[in-house]
Structures are given as structure tokens and as C-alpha cells.
Amino acid sequence: MSEAREFKHIGQRTIRPDGFDKVTGKANYGADLSLPGMIWGAILRSPHAHANITKLDVSRAEANPDVLAIATFEDFPSVNAAAQRDGTQRDGMMDTACNILANQKVLYHGHAVAAIAARSEAAAIAALDLIDIEYEVLRPVLSIDDAISAQAPILHETMMTQGLAEPATKASNISARMELKKGDIEAGFAAADVIVERAYDTPTVHQGYIEPHATTVVFNENGPSMIWCPTQGHFDVRARVAQLLNLELGQIKVVASEIGGGFGGKTTVYLEPVALILSRKSGRPVKMEMSRGDVFRASGPASASQSLIKVGAKMDGTITAMQATLHYEAGAFQGSPMGPGCMTVFTPYDVENLYVEGFDVVVNKPKVAAYRAPGAPQSEFAAEMAVNELAKKIGMDPIEFRLKNAAKEGTQTIYGPKLKVVGLEACLEAAKASPHYNAPIPENVGRGLAAGFWFNIGGQSSVIINLNPDGTGTIIEGSPDIGGSRASMQMMAAEILGVAPSSLNPIVADTEHVAYNQTTGGSRTTFATGMAVVEAAEDIVEQLKARAAAMWNVTAEQVDFKDGVAHNLTGEDQLTLADICASAEKTGGQISGRANINARGAGPSFAVHICDIKVDKETGKTDVVRYTAIQDAGKAIHPSYVEGQFQGGAVQGIGWALNEEYVYSKDGIMENAGFLDYRIPLASDLPEIEAIIVEVPNSFHPFGVRGVGETGIIPPLAAVGTAVAEAIGQPISSLPCSPPKILKLLMSAQ
Amino acid sequence: MKSHISTTINGDPVEFLCDPSQTLLNVLRNDLGMTGTKEGCGSGDCGACSVLFDGELVCACLVLGVEAQGAEIETVEGVATHDQLHVIQEKFLEHAALQCGICTPGLIVSTKALLEENPSPTEEEARYFLAGNLCRCTGYDKIIKAVMDAAATMRQGA
Ligand code: FES
Ligand code: FES
Numbered sequence: 012m013s014e015a016r017e018f019k020h021i022g023q024r025t026i027r028p029d030g031f032d033k034v035t036g037k038a039n040y041g042a043d044l045s046l047p048g049m050i051w052g053a054i055l056r057s058p059h060a061h062a063n064i065t066k067l068d069v070s071r072a073e074a075n076p077d078v079l080a081i082a083t084f085e086d087f088p089s090v091n092a093a094a095q096r097d098g099t100q101r102d103g104m105m106d107t108a109c110n111i112l113a114n115q116k117v118l119y120h121g122h123a124v125a126a127i128a129a130r131s132e133a134a135a136i137a138a139l140d141l142i143d144i145e146y147e148v149l150r151p152v153l154s155i156d157d158a159i160s161a162q163a164p165i166l167h168e169t170m171m172t173q174g175l176a177e178p179a180t181k182a183s184n185i186s187a188r189m190e191l192k193k194g195d196i197e198a199g200f201a202a203a204d205v206i207v208e209r210a211y212d213t214p215t216v217h218q219g220y221i222e223p224h225a226t227t228v229v230f231n232e233n234g235p236s237m238i239w240c241p242t243q244g245h246f247d248v249r250a251r252v253a254q255l256l257n258l259e260l261g262q263i264k265v266v267a268s269e270i271g272g273g274f275g276g277k278t279t280v281y282l283e284p285v286a287l288i289l290s291r292k293s294g295r296p297v298k299m300e301m302s303r304g305d306v307f308r309a310s311g312p313a314s315a316s317q318s319l320i321k322v323g324a325k326m327d328g329t330i331t332a333m334q335a336t337l338h339y340e341a342g343a344f345q346g347s348p349m350g351p352g353c354m355t356v357f358t359p360y361d362v363e364n365l366y367v368e369g370f371d372v373v374v375n376k377p378k379v380a381a382y383r384a385p386g387a388p389q390s391e392f393a394a395e396m397a398v399n400e401l402a403k404k405i406g407m408d409p410i411e412f413r414l415k416n417a418a419k420e421g422t423q424t425i426y427g428p429k430l431k432v433v434g435l436e437a438c439l440e441a442a443k444a445s446p447h448y449n450a451p452i453p454e455n456v457g458r459g460l461a462a463g464f465w466f467n468i469g470g471q472s473s474v475i476i477n478l479n480p481d482g483t484g485t486i487i488e489g490s491p492d493i494g495g496s497r498a499s500m501q502m503m504a505a506e507i508l509g510v511a512p513s514s515l516n517p518i519v520a521d522t523e524h525v526a527y528n529q530t531t532g533g534s535r536t537t538f539a540t541g542m543a544v545v546e547a548a549e550d551i552v553e554q555l556k557a558r559a560a561a562m563w564n565v566t567a568e569q570v571d572f573k574d575g576v577a578h579n580l581t582g583e584d585q586l587t588l589a590d591i592c593a594s595a596e597k598t599g600g601q602i603s604g605r606a607n608i609n610a611r612g613a614g615p616s617f618a619v620h621i622c623d624i625k626v627d628k629e630t631g632k633t634d635v636v637r638y639t640a641i642q643d644a645g646k647a648i649h650p651s652y653v654e655g656q657f658q659g660g661a662v663q664g665i666g667w668a669l670n671e672e673y674v675y676s677k678d679g680i681m682e683n684a685g686f687l688d689y690r691i692p693l694a695s696d697l698p699e700i701e702a703i704i705v706e707v708p709n710s711f712h713p714f715g716v717r718g719v720g721e722t723g724i725i726p727p728l729a730a731v732g733t734a735v736a737e738a739i740g741q742p743i744s745s746l747p748c749s750p751p752k753i754l755k756l757l758m759s760a761q
Numbered sequence: 762m763k764s765h766i767s768t769t770i771n772g773d774p775v776e777f778l779c780d781p782s783q784t785l786l787n788v789l790r791n792d793l794g795m796t797g798t799k800e801g802c803g804s805g806d807c808g809a810c811s812v813l814f815d816g817e818l819v820c821a822c823l824v825l826g827v828e829a830q831g832a833e834i835e836t837v838e839g840v841a842t843h844d845q846l847h848v849i850q851e852k853f854l855e856h857a858a859l860q861c862g863i864c865t866p867g868l869i870v871s872t873k874a875l876l877e878e879n880p881s882p883t884e885e886e887a888r889y890f891l892a893g894n895l896c897r898c899t900g901y902d903k904i905i906k907a908v909m910d911a912a913a914t915m916r917q918g919a
Contacts, residue, residue: 026854033862034850034869036797036837043796132791133780219897221801221809222863271799271863272897303802494860494898651857655899659860662900686806686895694901695885695892702902 060679121308199332199364203323222271244530348386434643459733463725482589509575534718612711660723771839
């Protein structure tokens with residue numbers, strides 16, 4: 012994409028098509044569907060963090076007349092309990108099964124053990140007391156240090172560390188190790204004039220979507236069963252439920268309800284398979300909802316981490332070597348985002364010599380789920396803090412230091428490809444020019460700046476566009492809309508078809524009405540599904556030309572289509588899109604466009620954030636007094652929703668850096684499983700979040716789009732951390748920067 | 762034993778039977794099918810269930826259904842008139858003050874309460890008044906801009 016293009020709709024701030032329903036309360040979310048004859052499911056959860064189940068007897072519950080069905084782990088037909096215990100079956104699907112209904116062992120406080128369906132929600136909850144269960148309590152493992160120590164109880168007797176130089180010989184809480192390298196790390200440090208080496212840690216945090224998980228299902232023996240749920244990927248829900256319950260994909264229809272936030276946390280299944288088992292057994296529609304406490308205790312969260320970072324540079328500011336050792340908590344089952352954490356940690360820098368080692372560690376906490384740029388906030392926090400410290404030691408401005416070492420087109424990444432055209436330098440220049448960076452730092456305020464990198468992904472998307480006889484139309488897509496993406500789809504299709512965006516109604520279809528779509532995640536929707544929308548619209552344009560040609564008795568090559576109007580190149584005739592649709596009956600039937608693609612060429616998005624923080628030296632309380640988020644969008648289709656992604660990501664990162672953390676008792680009981688004690692940022696905690704959109708187009712997308720959803724959560728951790736460090740004159744190495752921690756640092760300095 | 766309750770919701774007389782322990786939120790959503798009012802926590806911490814109860818802003822999850830006897834309740838479903846959106850709703854759309862939208866019904870009702878009480882709030886007053894309404898998606902920036910713009914527009918109209 013070379014020269015700037017003129018757009019009619021792209022770049023405008025239209026009203027989102029789903030907006031009216033959302034401001035009037037008409038939009039239906041996960042918990043909003045009830046069906047005739049519906050009953051309610053409830054889940055019995057472990058009161059212990061780590062225990063063997065020595066007795067599980069549901070006979071008293073079964074005998075209760077209110078109880079219509081009971082589900083336990085034994086109800087997963089495809090999963091062999093014995094094989095799981097002896098280690099011959101140990102895969103992701105087995106872990107999913109054991110996570111949603113425990114198999115003889117509970118691995119975290121709140122771990123689901125059994126489910127009951129009854130005529131009312133209250134009756135289902137009351138009947139849980141009738142389940143006779145006994146535990147042999149084991150010592151919980153609650154931190155990385157504890158988990159990897161020689162004395163630690165082993166969570167999974169069959170777990171052998173993968174990725175070691177020598178094959179592991181005994182079970183461990185480290186499920187995997189990975190290593191990435193580039194150049195000669197020893198030589199790199201030998202060439203450095205100054206070296207910073209520091210250990211950092213980040214807490215367990217939750218995605219914190221306001222809508223709890225919920226589902227309503229109907230099992231149907233003779234046709235597709237129906238699952239209604241808020242999910243980022245209804246096709247993935249279908250696949251997982253099919254696998255767990257031994258069904259074919261065609262036997263399940265998943266309807267993605269409106270979704271009340273996900274941030275990566277709604278990319279897996281918890282309630283859906285359980286509800287379907289209960290529905291199958293009872294012959295009734297079943298509804299299940301998690302309480303907020305359940306959401307905290309048994310869904311999400313994001314990995315706690317420990318990072319050891321070493322960075323060396325010459326006095327002229329050239330970074331010569333960067334090294335990281337990264338540990339990620341996976342929760343009760345393997346599979347933290349260690350991989351992307353290792354891959355992203357140093358990607359903002361074009362440095363010769365790199366070495367990264369990562370470890371995936373199981374602990375007695377809920378199995379982690381993706382959270383916005385999974386793995387990157389933790390590792391890039393540590394790297395950016397060390398980079399800022401190094402810049403300060405050398406006496407260089409943090410922007411100049413980064414510009415000197417910035418990743419750019421051609422930079423060899425540690426994980427494989429060379430970067431294509433990217434916008435880090437453009438973001439740094441925008442930061443340098445920003446009003447915020449040029450404003451003097453007020454008294455008692457610290458200023459921090461940090462960069463962030465996230466890959467973004469493409470993948471499979473399928474779209475159908477149907478035109479109506481009057482020229483209006485429907486865009487049928489299959490990417491659940493978590494932040495306004497239907498508006499972008501409408502605008503992109505309108506741009507190609509030359510019609511008003513509002514004449515095209517975008518809908519997120521269920522799994523039966525559109526072909527497979529990958530989960531909404533990896534910031535892929537506007538890029539990949541957007542590309543499919545464009546291709547489906549182009550498919551329509553070709554058909555419109557052919558239809559007009561038929562009406563004019565010319566060939567399709569003799570027809571041009573521009574701004575919604577077909578032109579007869581052999582004469583003066585014109586037909587609008589609506590004219591052609593009105594005559595479709597006579598030219599071959601109605602008009603639909605279609606695209607099924609596997610989108611390649613996702614463009615990474617870089618960001619730079621600037622944060623000013625005031626610290627109350629008496630109490631350790633922190634206040635964000637000014638904040639600016641700068642990010643490369645490639646092309647902003649709907650600038651308001653792009654800014655919204657920057658702002659929302661920034662504020663989640665601010666919460667992560669300042670307040671949020673899981674608090675466990677020594678027995679592994681989560682002590683703050685509610686919004687009162689797990690404090691996400693409030694309106695009154697924050698200033699305006701200034702958003703600056705940088706546009707360095709991604710040549711692989713027809714309009715230049717890069718995904719924007721995730722990168723914004725990465726820079727705040729170190730921007731905030733550095734601002735606090737500046738304000739108190741002490742290094743920060745541990746998040747969150749909560750008042751007690753800050754106070755301790757202030758006191759130790761006196 | 763269920764109680765028979767007569768109340769007014771969005772101007773309509775409504776009767777329902779409810780268990781003494783049932784919350785107003787539960788009655789609205791599960792018995793009356795009024796799912797516009799959302800549940801984010803059930804403990805008064807998120808504001809997704811905000812409704813007006815005799816003109817007072819309350820969390821419907823902290824009010825019992827039986828308390829609705831003889832009361833006037835306004836929910837998000839009553840904010841627009843027919844298909845004519847309230848200025849607050851229009852401004853939320855114009856400013857893109859929602860992403861997922863689950864917090865939106867609560868915020869619309871809370872903003873209405875704010876502007877009825879204080880037609881000219883400062884930005885800081887708006888931020889403090891709305892501190893009980895959690896939004897995880899937007900970072901509040903566009904919500905506050907929508908609220909301030911709605912206030913200004915309503916003052917002009919008044
Ligand atoms: S549901 Fe009532 S305050 Fe959260
Ligand atoms: S828009 Fe999603 S919680 Fe506010």
C-alpha cells in the first residue's frame with residue numbers, strides 16, 4: 012500500500028449497528044435466554060486448593076425429587092479416567108475435562124467436582140449439600156518458587172518436563188521448558204559498557220469481564236443440540252463439546268450470544284459441556300450461570316510470572332545483548348502463555364545477541380486462560396523496566412534510547428521471521444511530539460514510558476453477503492463481536508459496494524449458518540474477517556457487473572462499477588446497485604457474495620505509552636494524573652473503536668500495575684474473589700486516556716489494517732512501574748504497586 | 762410461601778409472585794423477562810443492575826422483590842420513549858462509549874440519576890458519581906465524554 016487512499020466510509024465515526032439494542036437493554040447476552048420447561052444447573056466446587064477426593068456419593072442427591080440430573084467426571088464418554096491417572100492419556104482435551112469436572116483430585120479452590128440440575132436455581136444450589144464428598148487434603152503449591160523447589164508436592168504424578176536437554180526422569184511441576192536464541196550472548200555482554208540485571212514479578216490477575224460465564228442448552232437426540240453462550244469462539248465451543256461428549260460437529264449448534272467482555276477469557280469451555288450432559292440426562296433445557304466468586308475462583312485468570320532480565324549497552328546507547336529467564340504459572344494444568352511471552356519479550360529491539368529461556372509451571376490455582384496479548388505483558392514489563400533503568404544509567408532519554416535500538420523492517424526476530432514494515436519508530440516519534448511528553452513533569456510526579464509489541468494473527472474466516480431486491484443487504488459473519496467489530500465490517504463492505512453502511516446489516520451467525528471461523532482472538536477480526544468481508548463484497552461487484560452487462564447486452568468487461576453505480580463503457584447507461592438488485596429476478600436470480608479464506612500477513616502492532624503518576628508519600632497511594640496511549644493501527648477503520656481498544660487496554664494494564672492481584676491464604680483459599688476486594692479501576696481512579704492513532708499500513712490487508720485489540724495492555728505495566736519508580740526514587744521490581752508495597756519501599760529508603 | 766406484589770415498572774402496573782429471599786434483580790430478569798438490567802456480581806459492587814427505585818439509584822441485586830410493593834421502578838427498558846432514544850443513549854452511541862455493552866444499561870440509568878440530581882456536573886463529579894458502575898472495556902474515557910456531552914445537550918434543551 013503506497014500512496015494514501017481516499018475513502019468514503021473507512022475512517023468515519025459511524026453509529027454501530029448493534030448500538031440501539033445495547034443502549035436500550037434489548038441485546039441478549041449469555042444469561043438472558045430462558046426457554047419453556049427450562050431447569051437450572053449448579054456446581055459443587057472444592058473448598059480446598061489441593062486434595063484427593065476419597066469419597067463422592069451422589070445417591071442422596073439423586074433421591075431428591077427436585078433433582079432431575081447429576082453430572083460428574085464419569086459422564087465424559089470420550090475421556091478415560093484410568094488412562095488419565097496412569098499417564099497414558101494426557102492431552103489438552105483431558106485437561107479440559109478434568110478442569111471442568113475434577114477427576115478424583117481437586118487442584119484449586121473452586122475446582123468443579125459435580126453438577127446438579129433441578130427445577131429452580133435455588134433448589135439446585137440447595138441440593139448440592141446432598142452430595143456426600145470427602146477429601147484427603149494435600150499441601151497446596153501457590154508460587155513458582157514453591158512449585159519448583161525440591162520439597163514441593165507434585166500436582167500431576169505423570170508430568171515430565173518437556174524441552175530439557177536430557178529427557179526428564181521424574182515427575183515435576185515444570186511442564187515444559189523452551190529456549191530461543193540469536194547471536195552470541197556472552198560476546199554481547201562482553202561488549203557492553205553498562206549492564207542492568209534485575210528480577211521482576213507480576214501477580215495472578217483476572218480478565219475481569221463484567222459478564223459472568225453463563226449458558227442455556229438443549230440436548231436433542233434427533234437433531235442438533237443447541238448451546239447458547241457468550242464466547243469469543245462458538246466454533247471452538249462446538250469442537251470442544253463434541254470431543255468431550257463424543258458427538259459429531261453436525262450434532263451441535265452453538266449460538267454466540269452478545270458477549271459482555273472476554274479479553275481472551277471466553278475462549279474455552281467451563282459450563283457448556285456440563286450443561287449439555289445435564290440436559291441430555293433430564294430431557295430438559297438447562298441454564299447455568301457462574302457467580303462472580305466462581306468467575307474469579309474457577310475461570311480466567313492470567314499467569315503470575317517471575318522474570319530475570321539482563322540487558323547490556325555501550326555508552327553510545329547501542330544495546331549489545333539481552334537475556335531473559337521467564338517463569339509463568341499455568342495454574343492447575345499445563346499451558347501458560349510462556350511461548351508468546353518468550354517470543355515477544357525483546358521484539359521491540361533490533362539487537363544482535365539475545366537469549367531467552369522459559370518455564371511453564373503448574374500451581375494450585377485455576378488453569379490460566381488467555382488475557383489480551385497472552386504472556387506479553389509479563390515479559391515485556393520486565394524487559395521495558397530494565398531498558399528504562401539502563402537508559403537512565405547511560406543518561407539517555409528513553410525515547411532516544413529506544414529509537415537507537417528500535418525494531419524495524421528487516422529486523423531478525425528471535426522467533427523466526429524478519430519483521431515487515433512496522434510502526435515502532437513512528438510511534439516513538441509520535442510520543443516525542445506528543446503534548447504529554449513535552450509537558451513539564453509536575454512536582455511530586457513521576458513519568459514513565461514504555462513500548463509494547465504483539466504479533467496479531469490472521470486465520471480462517473468465512474463471510475456471506477446477501478443482497479435484497481431493494482439493494483439493502485445482510486453481512487453474515489462468524490466472528491463474535493467483542494468490541495464493535497460489526498461496525499467495521501459494515502464500513503468495509505460499504506466502501507467496496509459504494510452504498511451507505513447502514514444499508515448493510517452485519518450479523519454474527521451461529522455455527523450452522525456460516526462456515527467455520529476461528530475464535531475472536533489474536534486481534535484477528537478486523538484484519539481477517541474484514542478481509543473476508545472485502546472479498547465477499549468484491550465477489551458481489553463482479554456479479555453486479557455481469558448482471559448489468561446482461562441488462563445492457565454487453566460483456567462484463569464493458570462494465571465498470573464505481574461508488575455503487577455500474578457504468579456501461581460502450582455508452583452512457585448507468586445502473587445503481589439497487590437497480591441491479593431490483594432486476595435480479597430477470598438476470599439470473601438473487602445476488603450473494605461469499606468468501607472463505609485463511610488470511611495470511613497479519614501485521615504486528617507496536618505501541619508506546621506515557622504515564623504520569625503522583626504518589627502520596629504518607630500512604631503509598633498512587634494516582635495516575637496523565638496518560639497517553641500511542642499505537643500503530645495500520646489503518647483505523649472506525650477510529651472511535653480503535654481508540655477504545657487503546658484506552659481499554661491501557662486501563663486494564665494500569666489496574667494490573669497498580670491494584671489487581673489474587674490474594675490467597677496459606678491454605679490456598681482465594682480471599683478476594685469479588686469486585687470489592689479485587690479492585691479493577693473505577694471511573695474515579697482515572698484521568699482522561701489520550702489516544703493517538705499512528706497509521707503505518709499493513710500491505711497484506713486491502714485497507715492496511717493491523718489488529719489493535721491486544722498490544723495496548725502491554726506498555727502500561729512498565730510505563731506505570733517506571734513512573735512510580737521515578738516518583739519515589741526507588742527501583743520497582745514487583746507488581747502491583749499497591750500502597751502497602753510502596754509504603755514499605757518508602758520506609759526502607761529512610 | 763410466595764408474596765403477591767403490586768408495583769409499577771416503567772409506568773406500567775405490574776404484579777408478580779415472589780419468594781421472600783428473591784432479589785428485585787432476580788424477579789426482573791427471571792420472572793418478568795426484563796433482561797435489560799444486567800447482573801455482574803450480585804453483591805452491589807459492579808452497578809450493572811442499576812435501576813431507579815422511587816427515583817433513587819439502587820442496585821437491584823441488593824433490593825428484595827417484596828420491597829417493590831407500591832414502588833415506582835424505572836429500568837433501562839424505560840429510558841427511551843418508543844423508538845426515540847434519550848439524549849444519554851444517543852450520546853453513548855455517538856461517543857462510542859460502549860464496547861461489549863454489558864455495563865451500558867447500568868451506566869445509562871446511573872447517568873440519568875446523576876443528571877437529574879446535578880445537571881451541570883464537573884468531569885470529576887461525574888467520575889465520582891459513576892464510580893459504582895464498573896466498565897472493563899472502555900477505560901471510561903468515552904463514557905465520561907458521552908456523559909458530559911449529554912449533560913450539555915440536556916441543559917440546552919431545558
Ligand atoms: S449485579 Fe448488582 S451491583 Fe453487580
Ligand atoms: S463496555 Fe464492556 S464492560 Fe463496559
